[in-house]
Amino acid sequence: MSGSICLRCLARPVVGTLEQTSLRATLQATAAFSTSAALEANSAVKKKTVSVAKPGRGANASFNNKAQGKIKGKQQGGRTGKPPAEGERKAMRKRVVLSNTNAVEVQGLDNFSAANIYDAALEGQVMGLSNEVIDALRATEAFKATQGWSLFRRPATLVRKETAELAKLMQDVEANKTAVRRVIYGERGSGKSVLALQAKAMALLKGWIVVHIPEAKELILGNSSYAPSSEAGLYNQPHFTAALLSQIAKANHTVLSKLRLSLDHKFSIPIQSNISLDRFAMMGATDPELAPEIYTALWKELTAKSGTGEGMQRPPVVFTVDGVAHVMKESAYMSPDVTPIHAHDLSIVNHFFSLLNGKAKLPNGGMVLATDSGSNKPTIPGFEHAVARNAALAKGQQAPQWDPWVKVDQRTIDVLNGVDVWQIKGLSREEARSIMEYYAKSGMLRQTVNDTLVAEKWTLSGGGIIGELEKGTVKTRI
Structure with a gap:
């Protein structure tokens, strides 16, 4: 009996080994990690086809591009779309x-006019600008994007003490033909550019000639064409001069169309002798090669003595430059x-400073600011x-010493x-109150304008600096 038990015990491992060997062989035959063999063997199951989208097309374009390590449509810095023109x-x-x-x-807002610009009673009031003046000022780029024109119904300006x-x-210039x-x-923000704008607005109302360079730095950046001038040591800027003539x-x-050429000039092309100064300026505006010589001739015409014939009168001239430093x-x-x-060797800059320091005369009067x-x-x-x-020196004091x-x-x-x-300094308290009342009438200031509010805003604006006053009243929202 003991022998049979021993034989039975010895037989079991043999049977187990055979079963494990058979099971391992079965698993290898059935390919446990893939069902392809079983599906191929079953003829009743229909074979499925997998379509692969081409890179850059269809809904899987982004996935395919990422898989390839190429993300299209996103440039460096996250910019998308076409660049600005x-x-x-x-x-x-x-x-x-x-x-x-x-x-x-604003009800009752009067406009500047040729009849009231010399009225002393306007000091401290807000006056509007007519459409004709606005169009002329826009042509000279006298309005700046940093100024608060976009806050109100239409452009208006405060007649301050300096105005x-x-x-x-200007009244003295018109009467005595003097030059300022x-x-x-x-x-910053004291109203220097707006004061120059007021000078141009009043000059336009009186029929004067207005010339304005809105940004002096545009003359020196080197982004415009230039060439040696006929005058030794100077350089012309033909395209900038053409743009200035267009302005x-x-x-x-309105004024130049009524004026005619009165002097003899030598031009590189034939020009009609009695052409209007308006058409004359536009000839230089459309041809940069002619612009420098036409600009020089135009100023000779504007600064010539007035004649008695038709179109021979010469009005005063206002020439302003912003950012002169x-x-x-x-x-x-x-x-x-x-x-x-050097900037002073550029023809336009040299001409402006010759007018500013008095080397070039203004026989019909004018202002250079x-x-x-x-x-x-x-x-x-x-x-x-x-x-x-x-x-x-103007105050009678000793001039500062140079370091x-x-x-x-x-x-x-x-x-x-x-x-x-x-x-130019800050506004007075009365002027600050006047401009704040205009803000309130325009609906841009929601507070009641009283002495307390005026004193508070005037003090916080650095003593009536109008740019800061505007920020603290109509540009600040709490």
Whole structure:
């Protein structure tokens, strides 16, 4: 019996080994990790076809592209779509909106007119601008995108103390054929550019000629064509001059269309002798090669003595430049010997400063205003010293001494010799109250304008700095 038990015990491992071997062989035959063999063996199951989408097409395009490590449609920096067209960014940056249809129309708002600009009773009031004046100012790019024109129903401006003084100067110019030459400077947001705009608006109403360069830095950036001038040491900018002539013709069309050529000029092409100055300016605007010589001839015509014949009268001229500090240094242009060209060697800049310092005369009277920018201003030690010197001399004080350790450009000092300077400060409390009442009537200021509010906003704006006052009242939302 013991022998049978031993035989039975010895037999079991043999049987188990055979069973495991058979099971392992069965598993290998059935391919446990794939069912393809079983499906192929079953003829009743229909074979499925798998379609693979081509890269870049269909709903699986993104998946396929990611699988290949190529993500299409996303450029570096996350930009999508086509890039902006040439000049589109600059056009958006300089875009000016002059009307807000959501603002309330201010009842009883009078416009500036040729009859009331010399009225002293207008000081401290807000006056509107007519459509004709607005179109002319827009043609000269006198409005700036940083100013608050887009907040109100239509453009209007405050007649401040400096505006009344400017009107008196213009009245004297018109009566005595004198010339006013000034550099306007002051804190950022003090209203320097708007004051120059008021001068141009009043000049247009009186039938004067208005010339304006909105950004002086555009003259020195090196992004316009240039060539040596017929005058030794100077350089012309044909395309910039053509654009300036176009502005002059559009802004002063009503006046220039009534004036005719009165002097003999030598041109590279034949020009009608009795052509109107409007058409004459447009000839240079459409042909940059002719623009420099036509610009020179046009100024000779505008500064010639008035005649008695038809179209021979010459009105006063207002010439303004904004951001004048930019043309007080070397430009980005290069001379033939590969040295930077100084801004004063550019023909237009040289002509403006000759008018500003009195070397070029204005026999029919006029105003030459150079406005300094407080927000976009390069550091020009010579220019700042010249302004401080002229301001001290005008007050009868001793001129400040020059720091010998600071490098100076003597040309920027000499060009302002004898030029008046005009510092623009903040509004008075009465003027601040007047402009805040206009804000309230327009629906842009929701608070009651009283002495307490005026005192608070006047103080917080740095003593009536109109740019800060505007920010603290109509540009701030709590």
